[in-house]
Amino acid sequence: MESVTKLAAVARIKWICISRNTMIMLGPILTVALVYGCKLLYGQKTGGELSPPLMAMLLCLGISTNICGDGFVMVGTAIAEEKEKHTLRVLMTSSVTGWQYFIGSIALPFLLTNVVNVLVLFVSGISFEQVNLPAFLLVGAAASLISCVIGMIVGICAKNQMNANLIAYPFMMVFMMIPMFGNLSKTLQQISGFLFTGVMVEMTNCFANNTPYTIKPLDAAVLVGELAVSILAFLVLYKRNGYEKD
Amino acid sequence: MEQNALLQLSHISKRYKTQLALKDISMTLRKGEILGFLGPSGAGKTTTIKIITGQLRPTSGEAKILGTDSSNMDASIYEKIGVVSDNSGIYEKMTVWQNLSCFAKIWRVSNARIEEVLRQVGMSDYKKQPAGKLSKGQKQRLVLARAVLHKPRILFLDEPTSGLDPSTAIAIHKMLLDLRQEGMAVFLTTHNMEEAEKLCDHVSLLYQGTIVEDGSPQEICLKYNKRKRYHLLLNGSSEEIVLEQTPENAVKISEWMQKDMIQRLHSCEPTLESVFLQVTGAPLVSL
Numbered sequence: 459m460e461s462v463t464k465l466a467a468v469a470r471i472k473w474i475c476i477s478r479n480t481m482i483m484l485g486p487i488l489t490v491a492l493v494y495g496c497k498l499l500y501g502q503k504t505g506g507e508l509s510p511p512l513m514a515m516l517l518c519l520g521i522s523t524n525i526c527g528d529g530f531v532m533v534g535t536a537i538a539e540e541k542e543k544h545t546l547r548v549l550m551t552s553s554v555t556g557w558q559y560f561i562g563s564i565a566l567p568f569l570l571t572n573v574v575n576v577l578v579l580f581v582s583g584i585s586f587e588q589v590n591l592p593a594f595l596l597v598g599a600a601a602s603l604i605s606c607v608i609g610m611i612v613g614i615c616a617k618n619q620m621n622a623n624l625i626a627y628p629f630m631m632v633f634m635m636i637p638m639f640g641n642l643s644k645t646l647q648q649i650s651g652f653l654f655t656g657v658m659v660e661m662t663n664c665f666a667n668n669t670p671y672t673i674k675p676l677d678a679a680v681l682v683g684e685l686a687v688s689i690l691a692f693l694v695l696y697k698r699n700g701y702e703k704d
Numbered sequence: 705m706e707q708n709a710l711l712q713l714s715h716i717s718k719r720y721k722t723q724l725a726l727k728d729i730s731m732t733l734r735k736g737e738i739l740g741f742l743g744p745s746g747a748g749k750t751t752t753i754k755i756i757t758g759q760l761r762p763t764s765g766e767a768k769i770l771g772t773d774s775s776n777m778d779a780s781i782y783e784k785i786g787v788v789s790d791n792s793g794i795y796e797k798m799t800v801w802q803n804l805s806c807f808a809k810i811w812r813v814s815n816a817r818i819e820e821v822l823r824q825v826g827m828s829d830y831k832k833q834p835a836g837k838l839s840k841g842q843k844q845r846l847v848l849a850r851a852v853l854h855k856p857r858i859l860f861l862d863e864p865t866s867g868l869d870p871s872t873a874i875a876i877h878k879m880l881l882d883l884r885q886e887g888m889a890v891f892l893t894t895h896n897m898e899e900a901e902k903l904c905d906h907v908s909l910l911y912q913g914t915i916v917e918d919g920s921p922q923e924i925c926l927k928y929n930k931r932k933r934y935h936l937l938l939n940g941s942s943e944e945i946v947l948e949q950t951p952e953n954a955v956k957i958s959e960w961m962q963k964d965m966i967q968r969l970h971s972c973e974p975t976l977e978s979v980f981l982q983v984t985g986a987p988l989v990s991l
C-alpha cells in the first residue's frame with residue numbers, strides 16, 4: 459500500500475514534468491498531425507477517398523513514429539531532465555526506491571503511447587472490418603512497453619536532454635527504419651521479423667491485404683523476448699551505477 | 705554503536721580514481737546536536753555527506769546511520785533523514801506548493817504540515833509561484849522546507865547558506881536552532897567559520913580529507929589561546945598597537961586607562977579561522 463502511494467507520487471511528478479515539456483509533448487501531437495496531414499494530402503485527388511492499403515500504410519506510419527519516436531524519447535528525456543535539474547538525486551534520497559521510480563516513470567508514457575496508437579487507428583480511417591482490434595491493442599501495448607523500457611535505458615545513460623536525444627537516435631533508426639524498408643530487401647525483411655516493431659508492421663500489412671491476422675508464436679516470442687532483454691539490459695546498467703553516476 | 709548516537713563514522717576513507725579525498729574520518733552525531741564540518745573548498749565535505757547518505761560507497765571504513773550501514777540504506781532510513789545537497793534541485797515547472805505536496809505524498813505528510821513549514825521558512829506568500837521564478841534565496845528556503853517536511857531525525861545540509869544574503873542566512877540559522885530544540889540532529893558543512901561558531905555544538909575542522917581538530921567551537925578556540933594579546937587604539941593616534949599579556953603591559957594598559965587615553969580595546973582570542981590557519985598553515989577560504 460505504502461509503495462503504491464509512492465509510485466503514484468512519482469507518476470504524478472512525471473506527469474507534470476512531461477506534460478509541461480513542449481519538447482516532449484510535441485512528439486505525440488506531431489505523430490497524430492502527421493497521419494492526419496498525410497491523409498488529407500493523399501486524399502486530395504480522390505476527394506478524400508483512400509484505398510484500404512493506403513490507409514493501412516498511414517496506420518503503420520503513425521504507430522511506428524509513435525512507438526519509436528515518442529516512447530523512448532518521452533521516458534528518456536524526462537529522466538535526463540531530472541538529472542539536468544538535479545531532482546533525481548532528491549527523489550532517490552527521499553525514500554523512493556529504484557523500482558518505484560521505474561514504474562512511476564513509464565506509467566504515463568505507456569498510457570499515452572497506447573492512446574496515440576488508438577487515435578492513429580481512428581485518424582487513418584481504416585475500416586474496422588480489416589482490423590483485428592484485440593490483436594492491435596495487445597501488440598501495440600507490448601510494443602509501447604518495450605519502447606518505454608528502452609526509454610529507461612536511454613535515461614540511465616543520458617547526462618542531459620540533448621544527450622538523451624542523441625542516444626535515442628540509433629534505437630529509433632534501427633527499430634523504425636528496418637521494418638519500414640523491409641519490403642525493399644529480403645535480408646531487411648528477415649531482420650525485421652525479429653524486431654518488435656517488425657511484428658507491428660507485419661500486423662498492419664495483414665490489415666492492408668485484408669488477410670485475417672493472428673499473433674503467431676514467433677511474434678509472441680519476439681515481443682516477450684525483447685521485453686525481457688530490455689529489462690535485463692536496464693537492470694545490468696542500474697546495478698552498476700544506479701540511475702546516476704557520480 | 706554508542707547509545708544516543710544517530711550517526712557514527714569509523715575510519716572512513718574514500719579514493720577517487722587518482723586522489724585520496726578522505727582519509728580515516730571518524731565522528732559521532734547525537735540527538736539534538738548540530739555538528740559542523742568546517743573546511744576549505746576541496747576538503748572532502750560533500751564527499752562525506754554523500755557517503756553518509758548512501759549516494760557514494762566509502763573505499764574503506766564504516767558509516768552507521770540510525771543503526772544501519774549507509775551502504776545498504778533502505779526506504780525506512782530515507783524516511784527518517786532530510787538531505788539538502790550542494791545542488792539540490794526543485795521542479796521548476798511546478799509551483800512552490802506542488803513541489804512540497806509531491807514529497808508530502810511520498811512521506812504521507814498532511815497539508816497542514818506543508819502550511820507550517822512554508823510559514824517557518826517565510827514562503828507562505830509564494831505558494832502559487834512557479835518555483836523556477838523564485839530568487840536564489842527563496843529557492844534555498846524551499847529546498848530547506850522540503851528537507852524538513854517529514855520531521856526527519858537527522859538533517860544533512862551541504863553549505864546551506866553559501867551565496868545567500870545575510871538576512872536569509874540569519875532566518876535559516878534561526879530555523880535550524882528551532883529544529884534542534886525539537887530534537888533534530890543536524891549535520892552541516894560550511895566554509896563559513898562565523899556560521900559554525902554561532903550554530904554548532906561541535907565542529908570538526910577538515911583539511912585535505914583529514915579531521916585536523918575537533919570539539920566545541922569554544923574548546924577549540926581556548927585550546928589555541930596560548931599567547932593572550934590585546935589590540936589598542938589610543939586617543940589622537942590612528943595606529944593600532946598590539947600588546948601581549950605581560951606584567952609590564954598590564955601596568956601600561958591600566959595607566960592609559962586611568963588617564964582615559966584608550967579609544968578602543970580588544971582582547972584577541974583566536975577564532976576558528978585563525979585556529980584553522982594555525983593548524984594547517986592554510987586559510988579557510990582559499991581564493
Ligand SMILES: Nc1ncnc2c1ncn2[C@@H]1O[C@H](COP(=O)(O)OP(=O)(O)OP(=O)(O)O)[C@@H](O)[C@H]1O
Pocket residue numbers: 704720721723725743744745746747748749750751752790895
Ligand atoms: N566524482 C569525483 N571524481 C573525482 N574526484 C572527485 C569527485 N568528487 C570530488 N572529487 C575530489 O575530491 C575532493 C573533495 O571534494 P568535495 O566535493 O568533497 O569537496 P568539498 O569539501 O565539498 O568542497 P566545496 O567546499 O568546494 O564544496 C576534491 O579534491 C575533488 O576534486
Ligand SMILES: [Mg+2]
Pocket residue numbers: 749750751790862
Ligand atoms: Mg562541497
